[in-house]
Amino acid sequence: MNLHSHRSPAAIFSGPGSVQMAGDALVELGGKKAVLICDHGIEKAGLNAPVVDSIRKAGLSVQVIPEVEADPSASSVNSIVASVRKGNFDCVVGVGGGSSMDTAKLASALAVIPAGSSGNAEIDVRDYLGTNLIPGRGLPMVMVATTSGTGSEVTPNAIVSLPDEVRKVGAVSRHLVPDIAILDPDLTMGLPPAVTAATGLDALIHCLESYIGKKANVLSDGYALQGLRLIAGSLRKAYHHPDDGEAREMMLVGSCYGGMALTAAGTAAVHALAYATGAKYHIPHGVANSMLLVPVLEKSLSACGERLAHVGEAMGITGDSHEVLAYLKSLTAELKIPRSLATFGYRDEDLDGLVAAAAKVTRLLDNNPKAFTNDDIRDVFVAISHE
Numbered sequence: 001m002n003l004h005s006h007r008s009p010a011a012i013f014s015g016p017g018s019v020q021m022a023g024d025a026l027v028e029l030g031g032k033k034a035v036l037i038c039d040h041g042i043e044k045a046g047l048n049a050p051v052v053d054s055i056r057k058a059g060l061s062v063q064v065i066p067e068v069e070a071d072p073s074a075s076s077v078n079s080i081v082a083s084v085r086k087g088n089f090d091c092v093v094g095v096g097g098g099s100s101m102d103t104a105k106l107a108s109a110l111a112v113i114p115a116g117s118s119g120n121a122e123i124d125v126r127d128y129l130g131t132n133l134i135p136g137r138g139l140p141m142v143m144v145a146t147t148s149g150t151g152s153e154v155t156p157n158a159i160v161s162l163p164d165e166v167r168k169v170g171a172v173s174r175h176l177v178p179d180i181a182i183l184d185p186d187l188t189m190g191l192p193p194a195v196t197a198a199t200g201l202d203a204l205i206h207c208l209e210s211y212i213g214k215k216a217n218v219l220s221d222g223y224a225l226q227g228l229r230l231i232a233g234s235l236r237k238a239y240h241h242p243d244d245g246e247a248r249e250m251m252l253v254g255s256c257y258g259g260m261a262l263t264a265a266g267t268a269a270v271h272a273l274a275y276a277t278g279a280k281y282h283i284p285h286g287v288a289n290s291m292l293l294v295p296v297l298e299k300s301l302s303a304c305g306e307r308l309a310h311v312g313e314a315m316g317i318t319g320d321s322h323e324v325l326a327y328l329k330s331l332t333a334e335l336k337i338p339r340s341l342a343t344f345g346y347r348d349e350d351l352d353g354l355v356a357a358a359a360k361v362t363r364l365l366d367n368n369p370k371a372f373t374n375d376d377i378r379d380v381f382v383a384i385s386h387e
């Protein structure tokens with residue numbers, strides 16, 4: 001039997017100005033008292049203001065918690081969960097990139113769990129990291145994406161950092177799939193080129209890894225290929241011309257497709273290794289992925305050459321898988337992705353720890369088209385360790 005499953009939000013609103021639908025979206029979900037979760041940067045940039053306006057116009061009250069950390073640690077998530085539990089809210093809005101949306105998704109799910117149900121007096125997100133450990137749906141939730149990258153607005157994943165263990169771990173549950181996603185390209189117009197590059201390449205890699213991974217299937221392939229088309233046609237434009245509204249819209253929809261693809265098929269070794277370097281050196285997630293992309297693909301090529309050629313076709317590249325690798329190399333160089341871990345403080349004595357941390361991410365390594373041994377992981381880290 002060859003069974004596949006895919007889950008997604010009940011509704012996606014997209015297009016310039018779609019942020020104004022946030023309030024009605026919450027009304028549709030039965031909300032009256034909303035909590036908006038974001039980070040200080042979003043609040044300072046005023047990106048949550050149109051969301052707050054829309055919520056108030058729809059007749060709901062809203063409290064903003066702008067406390068999300070970049071690469072949120074378990075303790076930062078726990079503190080926001082505690083605030084949401086105390087506040088008696090009946091719906092959650094996440095506004096931001098992956099960190100904000102992941103935290104908001106976890107706050108939604110953990111807000112309704114009875115204290116003590118995991119054996120701990122307080123709710124601790126660490127009890128729910130892993131696959132299918134969240135017991136049920138939480139508060140209704142609407143996600144408003146402000147980067148074209150993570151795809152978290154449609155996925156069942158939330159990534160949490162465990163600083164003591166120098167690693168990042170995902171909670172994966174159907175109960176983390178948002179109810180409604182909003183894709184308003186106007187909110188991404190001010191993104192600086194470095195963020196456009198990192199988040200855009202992350203989205204491209206979601207599509208690519210979902211398409212070449214072992215779990216790729218007929219449901220996920222459509223999202224992956226369409227995402228690759230949209231992203232390849234707009235990422236360079238959005239990077240070089242940040243106010244190109246059409247490119248911004250295509251990137252946002254492309255990254256949403258990336259999220260759909262990875263929901264149905266999963267990411268693979270690029271993401272597994274990126275969690276290790278990201279946790280160790282606090283490298284932005286998209287940068288960590290982009291640095292690893294070509295070396296991981298080179299190692300995997302014997303098992304995914306034909307699928308990689310399809311990826312190239314979708315991106316408008318003529319030629320075989322080697323042409324695709326050459327294109328990805330030139331794209332990451334054009335978008336000024338750093339080439340070596342030394343830029344972030346790598347020392348040779350870190351290597352064993354990085355290999356051990358990456359090897360633990362079996363959820364993603366197992367999906368790589370070619371089995372990835374500890375020696376393969378080591379070779380890839382060595383390849384990007386120094387200029």
Ligand SMILES: [Fe+2]
Pocket residue numbers: 150202203206271285289
């Ligand atoms: Fe990613």
